[in-house]
Amino acid sequence: MHKALRVAATGTIAAMAFATGMQQASAADWSDTSIGYRYGTKFAEPFNPKDIDKHIVNVTHASGNKYGSDFLNVDFLESDSTDANAQEAYVLYRHTFDIGAISGKAVKFGPVRGVGITAGFDWNTKNDPFYASKKHMVVAGPTLMIDVPGFLNVSLLALWESNKPVGVKSRYSYDTHAMLTAAWGIPLGHGFSFEGYANFIASKGKDEFGGPTKPETNIDAQIMYDLSPSLGMKPNSLKAGLEYQYWRNKFGNNAKGAAGSGAFAKTPMVRVEYHF
DSSP states (O other): OOHHHHHHHHHHHHHHHHHHHHHHHSOOSEEEEEEEEEEEEEEEETTEEEEEEEEEEEEEEEEEETTEEEEEEEEEEEEOGGGTTOEEEEEEEEEEEEHHHHHTSOOOBTTEEEEEEEEEEEEEEEOOSSOOOOOEEEEEEEEEEEOSSSEEEEEEEEEEEEEOOTTOSSOEEOOOEEEEEEEEEEEEETTEEEEEEEEEEOOOSBOTTSOBOOOEEEEEEEEEEEOTGGGTOOTTSEEEEEEEEEEESGGGOOTTTTTGGGGEEEEEEEEEEEEO
């Protein structure tokens, strides 16, 4: 196994063990685990003007009880030759504590059905020869749970991010910065659902090479259709659909500067998920 994938597997196992430990510490009232695949031909990377084909396999786990919820997602990405056939793993974990449930006093106002505190981390590794990201990030901040069919959570998080790419001798920490983020899963009826996330990320100060960074906009949304009933399966077991990612100033690089068009991803994808 390639060194980067060995590292990725270690990180994945650690993240899953952490999430499982959280779940066991407080038994889940609900749980959903899925494996998915998505593919697109117009991915982008900063300083690379070419469109990139990527295959992505993901494992996702979500669970919760009256006191809060856990979310874990692990992406394994493989690029084509325009990105040096690079392989990447990206792990994201979030835990949200429901303040009303923990305090015993409901916190509701207007369209808000609950208030929480979210904390977690991001971790990634990539084996391309150009940058070879090794991102570590810790996040924390308040979350509003909006009263909609399905769910819509809006959070304002502080980000503590560092990296150690090619050409940097020791791990570099960016300025602490903010992210306004939303995540949603809303049923549309007739087997369709609208799912995704949106991140609006402030500048993180100077990068590891001394250059300025820019605010980022990263929106990833999908329309999914439940194929399960037509195949005699349990509802929401097999879903397929179309996904679109809009990512301006990717990783804080200026899309109007030296990073060029590769810092502005506009990527349609096909997506399929099996839930078990």
